[in-house]
Amino acid sequence: MKSCVLMAYVPDTASVIKVAAAGNRIEEADIKWIVSPYDEYALEEAIRLKEAKGAPVTVLTYGPERAQQGLRECLARGADAAVHVKGGEGTFGDALAIAKVLAAAVRKSGPFDIIFAGIQGVGSDNALVGAMVAELLDVPHVTGVVKLEIGDGAITAHREIEGGTEVVTAPLPCVVTAQKGLNEPRYPSLKGIMAAKKVAIQAFVPADLGVDEGALAGAGATCRWKALALPPAKSGGVILKGEEDPAAAARELARLLREQAKAI
Amino acid sequence: MGYQADMRDITFQLFEWLPTGQLLKNDLFSQWERGDVEMVLAEALKLAQEQLDPANRDGDVVGARFADGRVSLPPSFHPVYQKIREGGWIGCISNPEFGGMGLPHSVGTSINEMFFGANMALSLSALLTRGASYLVEKFGTDEMRALFCERMYTGEWAGTMCLTEPQAGSDVGASKTRAVKQPNGRYLIQGEKIFITSGDQDLTPNIIHAVLARTPGAPEGTSGLSLFIVPKVRVNPDGSLGEPNDVACSRIEEKLGIHGSPTCSLVFGGNDRCEGFLLGEEHAGMKLMFHMMNPARIEVGLQGAALAGAAHQAALDYARVRLQGRHWTRMKEHGAPQVAIIEHPDVRRMLFTSGAYVQAMRALLLQTSYFIDMTHVTEGEEQERYQSYVEVLTPICKAWASDWGFRVTEWCLQVYGGYGYTADYPAEQYLRDAKIASIYEGTNGIQALDLVARKLPAKGGKAIRDLLGMAEKTFKTLRNDSQLMEPAWMLGAALKQIEDISKGLAKRPDAPIVVLLNSAPFLDMIGDVLGAHFLLDQAVIARTRLGEMLAAAGIASDDKKAVRAFLLDKPDAAFYHNKIQTAIHFAYRVLPLVTARAVAIRAGEVSPVEAIL
Ligand SMILES: Cc1cc2nc3c(=O)[nH]c(=O)nc-3n(C[C@H](O)[C@H](O)[C@H](O)COP(=O)(O)OP(=O)(O)OC[C@H]3O[C@@H](n4cnc5c(N)ncnc54)[C@H](O)[C@@H]3O)c2cc1C
Ligand SMILES: Cc1cc2nc3c(=O)[nH]c(=O)nc-3n(C[C@H](O)[C@H](O)[C@H](O)COP(=O)(O)OP(=O)(O)OC[C@H]3O[C@@H](n4cnc5c(N)ncnc54)[C@H](O)[C@@H]3O)c2cc1C
Numbered sequence: 001m002k003s004c005v006l007m008a009y010v011p012d013t014a015s016v017i018k019v020a021a022a023g024n025r026i027e028e029a030d031i032k033w034i035v036s037p038y039d040e041y042a043l044e045e046a047i048r049l050k051e052a053k054g055a056p057v058t059v060l061t062y063g064p065e066r067a068q069q070g071l072r073e074c075l076a077r078g079a080d081a082a083v084h085v086k087g088g089e090g091t092f093g094d095a096l097a098i099a100k101v102l103a104a105a106v107r108k109s110g111p112f113d114i115i116f117a118g119i120q121g122v123g124s125d126n127a128l129v130g131a132m133v134a135e136l137l138d139v140p141h142v143t144g145v146v147k148l149e150i151g152d153g154a155i156t157a158h159r160e161i162e163g164g165t166e167v168v169t170a171p172l173p174c175v176v177t178a179q180k181g182l183n184e185p186r187y188p189s190l191k192g193i194m195a196a197k198k199v200a201i202q203a204f205v206p207a208d209l210g211v212d213e214g215a216l217a218g219a220g221a222t223c224r225w226k227a228l229a230l231p232p233a234k235s236g237g238v239i240l241k242g243e244e245d246p247a248a249a250a251r252e253l254a255r256l257l258r259e260q261a262k263a264i
Numbered sequence: 265m266g267y268q269a270d271m272r273d274i275t276f277q278l279f280e281w282l283p284t285g286q287l288l289k290n291d292l293f294s295q296w297e298r299g300d301v302e303m304v305l306a307e308a309l310k311l312a313q314e315q316l317d318p319a320n321r322d323g324d325v326v327g328a329r330f331a332d333g334r335v336s337l338p339p340s341f342h343p344v345y346q347k348i349r350e351g352g353w354i355g356c357i358s359n360p361e362f363g364g365m366g367l368p369h370s371v372g373t374s375i376n377e378m379f380f381g382a383n384m385a386l387s388l389s390a391l392l393t394r395g396a397s398y399l400v401e402k403f404g405t406d407e408m409r410a411l412f413c414e415r416m417y418t419g420e421w422a423g424t425m426c427l428t429e430p431q432a433g434s435d436v437g438a439s440k441t442r443a444v445k446q447p448n449g450r451y452l453i454q455g456e457k458i459f460i461t462s463g464d465q466d467l468t469p470n471i472i473h474a475v476l477a478r479t480p481g482a483p484e485g486t487s488g489l490s491l492f493i494v495p496k497v498r499v500n501p502d503g504s505l506g507e508p509n510d511v512a513c514s515r516i517e518e519k520l521g522i523h524g525s526p527t528c529s530l531v532f533g534g535n536d537r538c539e540g541f542l543l544g545e546e547h548a549g550m551k552l553m554f555h556m557m558n559p560a561r562i563e564v565g566l567q568g569a570a571l572a573g574a575a576h577q578a579a580l581d582y583a584r585v586r587l588q589g590r591h592w593t594r595m596k597e598h599g600a601p602q603v604a605i606i607e608h609p610d611v612r613r614m615l616f617t618s619g620a621y622v623q624a625m626r627a628l629l630l631q632t633s634y635f636i637d638m639t640h641v642t643e644g645e646e647q648e649r650y651q652s653y654v655e656v657l658t659p660i661c662k663a664w665a666s667d668w669g670f671r672v673t674e675w676c677l678q679v680y681g682g683y684g685y686t687a688d689y690p691a692e693q694y695l696r697d698a699k700i701a702s703i704y705e706g707t708n709g710i711q712a713l714d715l716v717a718r719k720l721p722a723k724g725g726k727a728i729r730d731l732l733g734m735a736e737k738t739f740k741t742l743r744n745d746s747q748l749m750e751p752a753w754m755l756g757a758a759l760k761q762i763e764d765i766s767k768g769l770a771k772r773p774d775a776p777i778v779v780l781l782n783s784a785p786f787l788d789m790i791g792d793v794l795g796a797h798f799l800l801d802q803a804v805i806a807r808t809r810l811g812e813m814l815a816a817a818g819i820a821s822d823d824k825k826a827v828r829a830f831l832l833d834k835p836d837a838a839f840y841h842n843k844i845q846t847a848i849h850f851a852y853r854v855l856p857l858v859t860a861r862a863v864a865i866r867a868g869e870v871s872p873v874e875a876i877l
Pocket of ligand 1: 005006007008009010011026036038039042060061062063064066067088092093094095098102116117118119120121122123124125126127128129130
């Protein structure tokens with residue numbers, strides 16, 4: 001058995017985001033980059049599978065040079081091999097283009113019995129890539145998984161759905177996208193960090209995989225980012241004056257909490 | 265907001281100021297590359313923020329408990345301890361041959377700054393485990409090393425340091441605990457130790473005590489003490505646990521801070537069945553124990569610096585959001601909006617002075633740690649030289665950083681006003697937790713005596729001359745510098761004060777009492793001068809970097825408006841700019857204190873001794 005984890009290296013949610021001069025990208029200079037949190041769940045599940053069934057873990061990313069650091073972090077946590085498809089500048093934010101590259105990379109480094117991805121990539125939050133990769137590979141997919149059992153040639157997965165949990169089975173190989181709650185990702189150990197650099201990261205460019213990145217980015221693009229804007233600055237907040245009629249003020253507060261803040 | 269570390273300054277000091285990159289190229293550290301170390305620091309911060317810090321309040325409120333002869337720690341400490349231990353963090357700087365991770369001390373100091381800052385009570389136990397295991401590694405038999413070291417460096421078992429007894433606090437030589445040799449070569453230990461940190465706890469199935477005790481007929485004082493390894497539970501030859509070893513915890517202290525760290529009274533051999541193993545020779549105990557105490561003293565100084573750093577970051581956060589009062593430029597306008605208190609000059613002063621001390625303490629601790637690393641990668645005379653630096657700097661790290669660290673926690677609490685005094689914010693816990701660092705591991709008064717009586721005169725005073733010589737060099741480099749000339753001259757003047765006192769004092773007829781009375785202020789004077797020297801040295805690097813950034817952006821450094829806008833936009837540029845301001849501020853606000861203290865010392869003022877108390 002072998003597993004693969006698709007890992008996106010994304011801006012840290014704690015970073016201060018600024019829109020770049022071009023208007024359709026963020027300013028990348030002072031950004032800290034992290035393994036997308038959902039991909040941490042995906043990786044943890046793969047490592048647990050390895051611990052239970054000896055399935056080696058390959059981590060795969062498509063992105064610029066810096067994404068290599070993300071691969072190192074995954075290796076430090078216990079992945080066995082790493083594949084870096086270098087590129088992504090032109091296909092930025094185009095989930096289908098990204099999925100095409102990833103599917104080709106999976107074919108090249110596979111076969112894998114199970115492919116893990118995050119339910120969505122922090123940053124653009126499309127929740128598209130995992131399912132698209134599955135379609136392109138012509139295998140089933142289960143998204144938003146919060147509990148997973150891997151049996152003989154098939155999986156049983158619990159998905160979070162509106163107001164409940166859905167339990168589905170799927171044959172292997174398949175794609176599983178990880179949702180928060182699936183597990184508690186481990187921290188890399190010092191030993192793991194030390195060992196990570198000894199693993200050679202396999203590097204490709206899309207052309208090595210038979211993918212024409214230029215075409216995907218140009219005429220073949222399915223999605224282009226037109227403009228980015230920061231959310232409007234928070235307004236000062238509402239003060240309810242309760243001195244005259246406290247009961248009315250309380251009613252108004254309850255209404256706002258229910259209808260506007262949706263907190264109750 | 266939770267625990268924050270100034271990672272930018274930590275990496276600046278490690279990689280832009282100290283030659284840590286170069287250090288890693290030595291064979292001893294060749295398994296660690298710079299990229300690894302950056303990952304290590306990032307993960308340490310994550311652990312500090314996500315694991316250690318959330319348990320810190322619990323440590324304070326729930327605290328260690330004592331019932332039925334057993335100590336229990338807050339439930340939230342248990343999973344956190346396991347994560348720290350599984351990651352290999354307890355033995356992060358220890359010998360890889362025995363399960364340690366072999367990171368340089370300087371990196372370990374940065375890791376531990378974050379761990380102590382996020383949860384001092386829990387991280388304290390790791391310090392002792394590391395130290396006790398080191399004693400076994402260095403002075404134990406092969407058999408002891410095989411049984412204990414790896415289990416301790418990996419945190420499976422913990423360690424302690426047992427010196428203090430009711431009549432033997434600072435005066436360790438007054439210890440009465442006895443050790444009697446048995447026919448099988450082991451010793452029966454009998455006596456009571458008090459104030460033993462982590463003397464009992466429920467995190468690990470065994471605890472290995474490093475105990476000072478006196479053999480029959482041994483000389484009085486410290487020269488009659490021997491060092492023993494005493495497990496809480498006996499260990500079978502195959503490493504499995506045997507029967508209890510007659511070590512009982514009789515109580516734990518109620519105290520000002522570090523409530524999560526149990527401070528235990530231990531009764532050894534209450535039933536005459538407590539076995540210990542001698543380390544090294546009989547009567548060499550104190551000398552050997554210093555191999556645990558010296559690194560521990562530096563780490564206790566680090567505790568002061570770490571809590572100061574944590575308190576400073578938290579106060580900065582608070583000052584940015586608390587609205588109160590009008591801006592100082594619009595004081596008379598009735599309708600002017602309230603501003604964040606960080607706009608008030610007095611609040612800025614408290615924050616900036618705190619930050620300057622934090623950076624100076626960090627520099628002192630990292631520089632000392634770097635010298636420790638150098639003793640491990642050099643030989644002969646060079647190694648002796650580095651070792652002599654570490655010896656002089658140890659009491660300064662311990663006392664200067666713990667004293668000023670505590671004071672920083674006080675200034676930072678002040679930033680909050682009334683809210684800082686309440687338990688709603690972490691400021692008061694930082695202050696309470698920090699106080700202990702000036703007391704244990706040898707009070708700061710004892711550190712100052714160690715400095716003036718032993719460390720400064722050692723080898724004709726060469727080590728301190730070398731170290732102050734480095735500060736002198738900083739003065740000479742900058743004395744004609746248009747921006748840093750005045751701070752540099754203040755450094756020069758402070759150095760002159762120290763030199764005059766050192767030369768003049770010995771010739772006085774009343775030298776003994778003047779020295780004893782002034783050892784603590786004198787330690788402070790040296791700490792202040794070193795701190796100013798480190799910060800000025802760093803400012804020079806920062807200024808070069810800032811110049812490069814401005815040049816790359818095509819901004820003339822005398823175009824004040826454009827520079828200001830650049831600083832506001834680029835966090836890294838602001839960091840370098842602040843570094844320069846920090847050095848200037850520290851020089852103006854701290855170096856005059858050196859001169860002020862010198863006045864009293866030179867005058868030979870001895871009123872505390874003249875007075876009838
Ligand atoms: C400013 C910015 C910079 C970014 N820089 C990088 C970068 O340097 N390197 C990088 O890898 N990603 C980077 N990303 C993320 C990448 O662009 C997105 O993952 C991509 O846009 C797909 O859209 P999504 O995040 O909405 O994907 P979703 O469909 O929401 O992603 C679901 C899952 O698909 C997988 N996946 C998605 N993209 C990739 C990928 N490129 N490689 C491997 N698995 C993937 C992951 O498992 C992810 O959790 C960046 C995102 C932003 C906003
Ligand atoms: C929370 C906590 C944890 C501790 N953990 C440990 C531990 O793990 N192991 C351990 O062995 N001990 C431990 N200690 C004990 C600690 O090291 C001692 O409290 C400390 O060494 C001081 O001893 P003392 O309390 O007896 O004070 P004393 O020695 O009575 O000192 C009182 C005052 O007199 C001063 N003084 C004493 N002698 C001199 C002198 N000759 N010249 C000038 N001034 C002097 C001191 O500086 C101090 O200000 C711990 C203490 C506490 C509170």
